[in-house]
Amino acid sequence: xxxxxxxxxxxxxxxxxxxxxxxxxxxxxxxxxxxxxxxxxxxxxxxxxxxxxxxxxxxxxxxxxxxxxxxxxxxxxxxxxxxxxxxxxxxxxxxxxxxxxxxxxxxxxxxxxxxxxxxxxxxxxxxxxxxxxxxxxxxxxxxxxxxxxxxxxxxxxxxxxxxxxxxxx
Amino acid sequence: xxxxxxxxxxxxxxxxxxxxxxxxxxxxxxxxxxxxxxxxxxxxxxxxxxxxxxxxxxxxxxxxxxxxxxxxxxxxxxxxxxxxxxxxxxxxxxxxxxxxxxxxxxxxxxxxxxxxxxxxxxxxxxxxxxxxxxxxxxxxxxxxxxxxxxxxxxxxxxxxxxxxxxxxx
Amino acid sequence: xxxxxxxxxxxxxxxxxxxxxxxxxxxxxxxxxxxxxxxxxxxxxxxxxxxxxxxxxxxxxxxxxxxxxxxxxxxxxxxxxxxxxxxxxxxxxxxxxxxxxxxxxxxxxxxxxxxxxxxxxxxxxxxxxxxxxxxxxxxxxxxxxxxxxxxxxxxxxxxxxxxxxxxxx
Numbered sequence: 001x002x003x004x005x006x007x008x009x010x011x012x013x014x015x016x017x018x019x020x021x022x023x024x025x026x027x028x029x030x031x032x033x034x035x036x037x038x039x040x041x042x043x044x045x046x047x048x049x050x051x052x053x054x055x056x057x058x059x060x061x062x063x064x065x066x067x068x069x070x071x072x073x074x075x076x077x078x079x080x081x082x083x084x085x086x087x088x089x090x091x092x093x094x095x096x097x098x099x100x101x102x103x104x105x106x107x108x109x110x111x112x113x114x115x116x117x118x119x120x121x122x123x124x125x126x127x128x129x130x131x132x133x134x135x136x137x138x139x140x141x142x143x144x145x146x147x148x149x150x151x152x153x154x155x156x157x158x159x160x161x162x163x164x165x166x167x168x169x
Numbered sequence: 170x171x172x173x174x175x176x177x178x179x180x181x182x183x184x185x186x187x188x189x190x191x192x193x194x195x196x197x198x199x200x201x202x203x204x205x206x207x208x209x210x211x212x213x214x215x216x217x218x219x220x221x222x223x224x225x226x227x228x229x230x231x232x233x234x235x236x237x238x239x240x241x242x243x244x245x246x247x248x249x250x251x252x253x254x255x256x257x258x259x260x261x262x263x264x265x266x267x268x269x270x271x272x273x274x275x276x277x278x279x280x281x282x283x284x285x286x287x288x289x290x291x292x293x294x295x296x297x298x299x300x301x302x303x304x305x306x307x308x309x310x311x312x313x314x315x316x317x318x319x320x321x322x323x324x325x326x327x328x329x330x331x332x333x334x335x336x337x338x
Numbered sequence: 339x340x341x342x343x344x345x346x347x348x349x350x351x352x353x354x355x356x357x358x359x360x361x362x363x364x365x366x367x368x369x370x371x372x373x374x375x376x377x378x379x380x381x382x383x384x385x386x387x388x389x390x391x392x393x394x395x396x397x398x399x400x401x402x403x404x405x406x407x408x409x410x411x412x413x414x415x416x417x418x419x420x421x422x423x424x425x426x427x428x429x430x431x432x433x434x435x436x437x438x439x440x441x442x443x444x445x446x447x448x449x450x451x452x453x454x455x456x457x458x459x460x461x462x463x464x465x466x467x468x469x470x471x472x473x474x475x476x477x478x479x480x481x482x483x484x485x486x487x488x489x490x491x492x493x494x495x496x497x498x499x500x501x502x503x504x505x506x507x
Contacts, residue, residue: 007355017176083274089425091461099491099505104474105421105458120274123260124295126462126480136273142295142313142328144480153268159328159480159497167268186345252443256427289443292429293464305442311464311482311497322437328497336437
């Protein structure tokens with residue numbers, strides 16, 4: 001995406017009510033460089049950052065105060081039929097750990113995030129770089145997902161997130 | 170509350186300093202449809218959403234960045250003498266879990282939240298739908314409360330929140 | 339710091355892109371009363387509150403949505419070469435617990451926070467009043483630090499934060 005266009009996106013969205021003008025927001029986000037499917041509804045307080053790639057499928061809900069940040073050379077892919085609660089944060093940038101450097105946060109790193117079809121990310125969940133979620137994963141409210149969780153129809157909860165339940169089809 | 174009025178409330182509050190104009194903010198929030206007691210002090214960055222009912226008692230402090238969201242047909246009731254730290258989130262809307270549907274976040278659900286008199290909700294605590302807190306409950310910073318906790322004078326902490334202490338009167 | 343100047347700071351920063359105009363933001367924050375070193379880069383959505391003291395060293399990164407709040411008579415000191423991820427919150431004000439009062443959040447209290455040189459505070463970590471961190475501490479994403487952690491080159495994680503790893507030099 002183009003970061004200066006994302007800045008314009010954020011400024012415009014500040015003037016829009018949370019759950020209106022979905023078509024306008026999708027059009028603006030496509031103009032920023034995101035690839036977005038049909039029937040995607042984005043809350044106005046959600047913000048998108050970064051020069052990387054963003055791909056969102058069809059029938060997706062992006063809740064209030066979401067922060068979705070594909071850094072340069074990284075990608076965030078959100079599948080079809082996903083629901084992101086309020087305050088979800090998806091990150092792709094981190095650092096090497098460098099105990100000998102002046103900053104223990106050493107070289108920048110990046111890793112893609114992929115949210116499978118039908119997932120539900122609960123309120124204020126935090127998705128860290130490199131996380132891939134299997135289809136229909138539930139991430140409970142307040143969970144920090146720090147690693148891939150590829151099995152389908154499971155619920156994760158806690159800090160860090162661990163599997164708590166499996167759902168039969 | 171009327172959601173379009175809440176939108177106007179949020180826009181106006183963005184121009185106000187955090188801890189001034191308490192009377193104006195209370196008057197505006199009553200105009201939105203909330204029922205608010207005496208001596209309620211609301212930080213300007215706190216936001217209120219939703220078409221449900223909001224009732225706040227007397228002598229209440231609402232901290233910076235609070236998000237309080239009574240969805241339609243749900244109610245958030247905050248008792249007298251409550252103190253909400255920065256970044257508290259109170260939610261009333263959720264979903265059925267639907268492992269067979271395309272969205273595992275199925276039918277919308279809602280449940281009231283009730284915060285008893287004298288409670289203290291710590292920084293960035295998250296109160297989920299259906300939670301009722303007994304009088305003088307302490308919810309520690311960063312706690313996710315996912316179920317009712319009706320005993321009085323107890324402290325809850327963790328993700329999810331569990332009782333850690335009881336205080337004698 | 340002067341709280342009415344911080345309010346002007348926040349209003350101006352809302353109009354600035356996240357990762358530009360670092361010199362302007364540092365100059366404004368010094369005008370508010372903060373003591374800030376060289377090569378400090380502050381994201382525009384970071385906010386600073388409170389009438390206390392703020393001191394930031396050299397070569398520091400302050401991420402998006404940070405909230406740093408030195409209340410009156412308290413101080414937040416951030417050392418050199420620190421990196422604060424998105425959504426970090428640093429607090430210095432709290433309350434006595436008063437089970438006999440009408441508010442269980444009793445008398446206001448305050449305690450300084452000190453972040454040692456070279457630390458990395460992960461995304462959405464929460465630093466509570468009285469926390470001191472040794473040099474090159476890593477606070478993992480989503481961690482709530484509720485007590486001093488003075489050993490150097492350690493990683494803390496969880497709610498509340500506990501030591502998970504030591505790094506040799």
